[in-house]
Amino acid sequence: MTNPLAVLQSPARYVQGRGATDHLGQELAQVGITGPVLILSSAAPLRILSRTWSETLGKANIEFSVETFSGECSPDEIDRVTAAGKAANVTAIIGVGGGKVLDTSRAVADALGVAAVNCPTVASSDAPCSALSVLYQDDDEFLEYRFYKSNPQLVLVDSSVIARAPTRLLVSGIGDALATWWEADTVRRSASENQLHGQPTKTGTALAHLCYQLLKENATAAVAASNLNVVTPALENIIEANTLLSGLGFESGGLAAAHSVHNGLTTQSKTRDFLHGEKVSFGLVTQFVLEDRSTQDFDEILSLATAVGLPVTLAQVGLKKPTAGQIHHIAERTVAPGETIHHEPFKVSATDVADSIWAADAIGREWLMSRENSH
Ligand SMILES: [Zn+2]
Numbered sequence: 001m002t003n004p005l006a007v008l009q010s011p012a013r014y015v016q017g018r019g020a021t022d023h024l025g026q027e028l029a030q031v032g033i034t035g036p037v038l039i040l041s042s043a044a045p046l047r048i049l050s051r052t053w054s055e056t057l058g059k060a061n062i063e064f065s066v067e068t069f070s071g072e073c074s075p076d077e078i079d080r081v082t083a084a085g086k087a088a089n090v091t092a093i094i095g096v097g098g099g100k101v102l103d104t105s106r107a108v109a110d111a112l113g114v115a116a117v118n119c120p121t122v123a124s125s126d127a128p129c130s131a132l133s134v135l136y137q138d139d140d141e142f143l144e145y146r147f148y149k150s151n152p153q154l155v156l157v158d159s160s161v162i163a164r165a166p167t168r169l170l171v172s173g174i175g176d177a178l179a180t181w182w183e184a185d186t187v188r189r190s191a192s193e194n195q196l197h198g199q200p201t202k203t204g205t206a207l208a209h210l211c212y213q214l215l216k217e218n219a220t221a222a223v224a225a226s227n228l229n230v231v232t233p234a235l236e237n238i239i240e241a242n243t244l245l246s247g248l249g250f251e252s253g254g255l256a257a258a259h260s261v262h263n264g265l266t267t268q269s270k271t272r273d274f275l276h277g278e279k280v281s282f283g284l285v286t287q288f289v290l291e292d293r294s295t296q297d298f299d300e301i302l303s304l305a306t307a308v309g310l311p312v313t314l315a316q317v318g319l320k321k322p323t324a325g326q327i328h329h330i331a332e333r334t335v336a337p338g339e340t341i342h343h344e345p346f347k348v349s350a351t352d353v354a355d356s357i358w359a360a361d362a363i364g365r366e367w368l369m370s371r372e373n374s375h
Contacts (some may be wrong), residue, residue, distance in 0.1 A: 002191075007198025008252045011118075011129050011151045014244050018231050020158040021052045021119070028092070029114030031153050033115055035062035038090045040081055040105045042069045042097035045121045045161065049096065055138050067089075069097060073104045073133070081108045090114060092153070098122050098169075099276075103133040106148060112366070115153040121161045123239045124169035125276050127178045128155050129247030132195065134276075142263040145195075155243070162239055167226040168275070173242035173312045174219050175277030177211055178301065179284040180246045183340070184208035184253025185338045186291070192343035194254035204252030211245035214238065216304060223308050257287035257334075259352070260341035264334030268326060270318040274311070281310040282317050285364055289356040290344065302367045312364035 005353060015023070028037070039053065046068060065088050085108055085366050092115040095105025109116035120128040127134065131151040132145045135143040162170070164226050184205050187194060194200045214237045221234035250259075261283030265271045271279060278298050284305075288298055302312055311317045319326070331353035334341055341348050 002193055002288065003198045005198050006201045007194065007196045008201045008204050008248075009131060009151055010195050010248055010252070011153070011155045013154045014129065014157075014345065015154070016157040016159060016239060016244070018158070018160045020136045020156050021161070022056055024053065024119070024156060025056035025058070025062055025096075027154055028057075028062055028117065029060050030113070033062070033117070033139045033153065034090045035092075036088055036090050037062060037064045037094055037117075038081070038085045038088055039064055039066045039094045039096060040069055040101060040108065041066060041095075042071075042101050042121075042136070045096045048161070068190060069101045069104065071100075072105070072133070073100045075086040077104055078107045078111065078291055080103070082111045085112050085114070092117055095123060095223045099125055099127050102128055103135075103216060106133060106152070107146070110148045116148075116150075116369075117154045117156070118152045119158070120243060121158075122169040123157075123162050123173045123242040124164040124165075125173055126180065126242065126246035126250050128152070128157075128243055128284045130195075132251070137284070141369075142266040151231035157239060157243055159236055159239055160300050163226060163235060164229050164232045165226075167223060168239065170242070171223060171308050171310060172275035172277035173246075174215060174238065174308055175275075175281035175305070177215055177242045177246035177249075177277075178305060178310070179280050179287075180249040181212035181252065182284060182287065183209045183256040183258055183300075184249055186256035186287075186345065187254030188345050190343055192254060192256075195251045204248065204254075207245050208249030208253040211241045211249045214241040214245065216300075219304060220307050223352045253329055254343060255340035256292055256343045257341040257348070258283035260334045260339040261286045261330075261357070263336075263339065264267075264330040264332075264353070265317060265319075267329055267333045268319060268322075272318070278311050279317055281305050282314070282360065285312050285360040286356050289351065289359045289363070298363065302364070306367065306371065311371070312360075312367060314361045316364075324354075330354075331357065352360055
């Protein structure tokens with residue numbers, strides 16, 4: 001049965017800016033974390049940030065230990081870090097790195113029943129603020145959403161660290177964020193459940209809309225800043241859109257077809273070299289076909305996506321000459337029971353999805369061709 005109550009959930013505190021890591025100690029104290037804490041970090045941020053951690057946590061009198069991430073968010077890795085956290089009697093787990101590190105650190109915090117703190121070093125997806133992890137099988141095929149009891153206690157985003165990350169990751173985050181408003185809008189229109197199994201609040205839906213506004217106004221300038229590894233107001237706006245607004249927007253606003261098409265695409269090994277937000281971008285074009293959106297809507301997202309280099313065709317997500325069988329397989333996975341595509345305001349079959357994928361691909365190719373010719 002659908003929950004009639006409207007629900008909104010968020011991290012307890014969100015902090016963003018140049019050099020934010022310098023403030024980690026006082027920010028932990030601000031949310032009542034006194035330590036000891038365990039930092040789970042991937043290797044690169046460990047090299048860049050470990051001296052800053054010693055200074056800021058030292059000043060706040062917070063004891064800490066560090067574990068280097070093994071590279072995979074696997075049950076073994078979760079068990080290993082959980083054991084380390086238990087031995088050190090920690091009161092919080094601080095994940096520092098990309099999506100997999102943060103997912104692992106939140107799973108560990110959940111297992112230990114302690115506070116989760118996320119310090120994303122890339123703005124590549126909307127996961128850091130949410131209370132759920134996306135689990136993949138070892139071969140990168142989508143497995144399931146794992147839900148936690150609460151959102152992180154603190155999300156701290158150091159913009160100077162994000163500016164130094166590869167631009168492709170920021171662009172992928174823009175792809176994930178680009179779908180947020182359109183999926184939330186669908187959930188609102190169909191009165192479906194958000195990702196918290198409640199009705200979306202006006203607030204959740206409005207945050208998704210603000211996310212889209214910021215993308216329209218800042219995406220290309222932010223990509224230029226990222227290419228130069230510099231922090232500008234446009235980059236700050238896109239970090240906020242990709243991380244905070246898309247995070248709150250998808251969770252409290254809800255998901256629809258675009259993310260299900262993404263999940264369908266992950267069944268194909270050829271899409272594995274492509275990032276989450278890149279596949280979501282093509283998923284959004286497919287959602288637009290399904291929803292029979294206006295030419296104006298199509299033009300708006302196609303121009304935004306292609307301006308920053310996001311995929312709008314099958315070939316751009318690794319499927320150069322897909323067979324009808326492959327597309328059908330993707331479509332079947334897209335409409336699996338429990339998928340968010342069933343939040344669309346009409347019934348969707350695998351045949352509907354397969355046809356929409358072919359049509360989306362043709363629209364995307366035509367768009368790219370018309371751009372080329374106009375240059
Ligand atoms: Zn996503």
